[in-house]
Amino acid sequence: MIELKNIHQAQEQIKDIINETPILTSTELSSICGNRMFLKGEHVQKTGSFKIRGATNKVKQAVKEGATYVTAASSGNHGQAVAYIANVLGVPATIVVPEDASVSKMNAIKSYKGEIEKCGTTSAERLPRAVDLAESKNGVFIPPYDDPYIIAGQGTVGLEILNQLDDVDAIVVPIGGGGLISGILTAIKETKPHVKVIGVEPEIAQDTYLSLRNGKITSIAGTRTIADGLRTSQPGDLTFPIVQKYLDDLVLVSEAEIRQALFFVLERMKQLIEPSSAVAVAAAMFDKLGVRDKKVACVISGGNLDVLKLGQLFPEEVIG
Incomplete structure (x- = not known):
């Protein structure tokens, strides 16, 4: 397992690349949730997501150790982050994307000078x-x-939250493969263990939920959740033990709840976020956190989505 010192080392290594992202507030959201709500805005981070933190830490370390070329398998936030930091460091990068990758995502990777290779349609192929x-x-x-x-690298989000909200009571984090939440858990629990950390997954992509219930890593079949950044089939070998050790709770949200949270943040807070980010807000809006009258921070993990498909993500009552 990583330790707190590793996260502090990462913070030092990436500080010249990443931005310290803002904390956003909404009186209306706080009223709906029955808590004082704060949103950690990683959607306005460089490359549009928290992924640049871990990618920068890893690629910089690889270059220190002599790497002259890097690859990644991702059509989304991770691929963009790796392409970006590789370009900054002057290292060629190839990003392997699915055959059906969206033009907007491929254009983003190309804008960071990443080479693209298409391969299959699943992560098992890429x-x-x-x-x-x-x-x-x-x-x-x-x-x-x-x-x-x-x-x-992802754990530096946790350090920033503690610096910006030193009396925070609970932090709500989306869970995909577990890199973000395991880093935040280590940062929080080894600094202020009384702060609750609550994970959130879509109901139809609940691999970490099932793994925790079964006491071992458990895989699920492919999922079509609109929270596409959370479509992993199982938690990681390194991330899962950290989640097992430190996580206070894991809650599930429906597709309809994700849509409503996404629409609220866009309409009322004027922030364009990904459905994967909206799961954290949905958990708070639909009273799944088990806390009341507390200071709660939701991690908004990213804001990269195809704006041409935005209307498809709205709740049915909005569309109809």
Whole structure:
């Protein structure tokens, strides 16, 4: 497992690249949730998500150790982050994306000078190809979440929250593969263990929920949740033990609840966020946190979504 010192080291290593993101507030959201609500705005981070933190920590470390080429398997936030930091450091990067990757996501990767290779439609196809590419060119594969440098980089979100909200009572975090929440858990629980950390998954993508219930890593079949950044099939080998050790609670939200939270943040707070970020807000809005009259921070993990498809994400009552 990583330790608090690793997160402080990551904070030092990435400070010249990443932004300290703002804390946003909404009186109306606080009233709806019955708590004093704060949103940690990683959607306005460089490359539009928290992923740049872990990617920067990992790629910088790889370059220090002699890497002259990196790869990643992702059409989304991780791929964009790896392409961005590789370009900053002057290291070629190839991002392996699915055959059906959206044009907007590929354009973002290209804007950061990343080379694109299409491969299959599943992560089971993309990941081995990205690993093979790295090995064939004596490069380094940058995993999306199950890596100590990635986890430590994501944990810097937790350190920032404590610095910005030193009397926070609870932090709500979306869960995909577990890189973000395991980093935040380590930062919080090894600094202020009384602060609650609550994870959130979509009801139809509940691999970590099932893994915790079963006491072991449990896989699920492919899911079509609108929270596409949370479509992992199972938690990571490195992330899951941290979640097991430290997590206070894990709650589930429906697709309809995610849509309503997404629409609220856009309409009332004027913030464009991803459905994957909206799960944290949904958990608070629909009274799933088990806390009242507390100071609660929801991590808004990213804001990269295809605006041309935005209307498809609104609640049915809005569309109709």
